[in-house]
Amino acid sequence: MVRMKSLLDQIAALWQSRALVIKLLSFASIGVVNTAIDVLVFTAAYKLLALPLIASNVLSWLVAVSASYAMNTKLTFGRETGGIFRSTDFVRFIGSGILGVIVGTTTLVILSHYTNIFAAKFLSIIGGFAVNFSMSHFVVFRPLRTTNET
Numbered sequence: 366m367v368r369m370k371s372l373l374d375q376i377a378a379l380w381q382s383r384a385l386v387i388k389l390l391s392f393a394s395i396g397v398v399n400t401a402i403d404v405l406v407f408t409a410a411y412k413l414l415a416l417p418l419i420a421s422n423v424l425s426w427l428v429a430v431s432a433s434y435a436m437n438t439k440l441t442f443g444r445e446t447g448g449i450f451r452s453t454d455f456v457r458f459i460g461s462g463i464l465g466v467i468v469g470t471t472t473l474v475i476l477s478h479y480t481n482i483f484a485a486k487f488l489s490i491i492g493g494f495a496v497n498f499s500m501s502h503f504v505v506f507r508p509l510r511t512t513n514e515t
Contacts, residue, residue: 388441391441393498395436396433399432407422418482430458433462433497434450434455434459441506442502445506454506461500461505464500465493465494465497468489468492468493472493
């Protein structure tokens, strides 16, 4: 319970300092570019290559998440990363993004029964956004903590 209160206090402090808002807007802007990448790859895979729905979605996610990692490392979380690409950060980014792709794919599959595939795809991207930002901010690109030894 104390840990949860600490996390909520950190979120409140970030929100008040506007650092979180700026990061959120940067992440969202990069997300717009990644959405275009995702939709283009998804469309090519689903319509042109005739891959199944889930395979098309996972392929488009893999391409978009790689671009997202590169842009977020340099821009949104540049202060935390020094703008340096690290294989360990990339693996963590992919790993944390798996939760986002699960949420997005589940949303896509469920909504595809009730609406147009591309409307379902758009809504699934929105659903995964909150998960992806939270995981990126609090898990993947969190600032390194230093210990003061006296």
